[in-house]
Amino acid sequence: MRKSLMAALLVASAVLPAAGLAQANTLTIGFTSSETGKLNADATPQLRGFEMWRDQVNANGGIKAGGTDYKVKLKYYDDQSKAGRVQQLYSRLILQDNADFLFSPYSSGLTSTAAVVSEQFGKIMLTTGAAEGKTYKLGNKYLFQMYTPAAQYLKSALEVVKANNPKAKIALVYSNDGFSQGAAAGAADAAKSMGLNIVLNQSYSPDTTDFGPIINKIVSSGANVLIGGGHYADGSTLARQLYDKKSNLEFISLLVAPDIPKFASLGEAAEGVTVPSQWEPSVAYKPDFGPTASQFTTMFQNKYHTKPGYHAAGGYAAGLVLQHAIEQAGSIKTAAVAKTLNAMDATTFYGHIRFATKADEHGLQIGHDMVLAQWQQGSDGKLESKVVWPKSASNAAIVYPLKKSH
Structure with a gap:
């Protein structure tokens, strides 16, 4: 199945423009979200976390890397809570929408499907709302998990x-x-x-x-x-x-x-x-970068008129971690950002973040406590x-x- 998928994707890539370069000082981050279907209640807060992070980054001038300020564009589609749509849509995000980086869908099942595509193209994908551990045991190189494993x-x-x-x-x-x-x-x-x-x-x-x-x-x-x-x-x-x-x-x-x-x-x-x-508003982590838990909670409540749960916090934290890695790397190139993520050992409002770097568990979250x-x-x-x-x-x-x- 992986070979046939690879063949199909390579054919598609041959007839579409090269992907992965930021255009007009914009970074495109692609993902799917379950706007409909049985996972909607879980996926909606995660999407709100992504969107609040984007809005704040852009309001502050964008992500700064290599002397350039990049505004963030989120490009996403409704996966309808169906794995069958995820493969097609992540291929589209990479090949047609030229996504520079990826976030995962909500749920481990949808994320494992998306990971096949992201890895085929060597795209960094921060996975949130996806705790199942076996996806990180397959030799993948560009997945980075935000959640404590299932x-x-x-x-x-x-x-x-x-x-x-x-x-x-x-x-x-x-x-x-x-x-x-x-x-x-x-x-x-x-x-x-x-x-x-x-x-x-x-x-x-x-x-x-x-x-x-x-x-x-x-x-x-x-x-x-x-x-x-x-x-x-x-x-x-x-x-x-x-x-x-x-x-x-x-x-x-x-x-x-x-x-x-x-x-x-x-x-x-x-x-x-x-x-x-994975997170609650009352936690009192001292962040190395980004807002405190109290500040995040207040901002989220002011924007959405409800308290954030860990799905929302995980979405926002994924953006925050990606932003920090890009800024620390001083580059939007995949290799440089992946190197920074591999070396990350930091605390955010969401808690401690550290990724496994061994080949047999690469990207597994090993720092975060529940x-x-x-x-x-x-x-x-x-x-x-x-x-x-x-x-x-x-x-x-x-x-x-x-x-x-x-």
């Missing part, structure tokens, strides 16, 4: 269980997409090493809307803890149905969905649910997302066990 996602939730009830019975229930499977596999390994007991290991289709049969399995297993999930559509539905069916779980930690601000609209079904988070957030009632009675783990980063005590309505 295998580590649920480790913090298991640490909470270990600290509060080491004899808990855990149901590991997750979407059978690549990212969620990777997170679940990592969780299973971590649970075993911690001496925790997984009594149910169950996957489900990402399109599941009726979790009744799975909830029955959870209850029958005797589980009092649930970890897993997938993305927003399935995760929010699972949380609501767990509450409606009075599953009475002591602790729930779901991937992705609870970090989307509209998860709070579930009301009591959202209360107490935790999420492994936190665990929980939806709790604020003083005004409204739900707020609070950092509860690790304790060194927390701004609230964890609620464990949950109220019996769960």
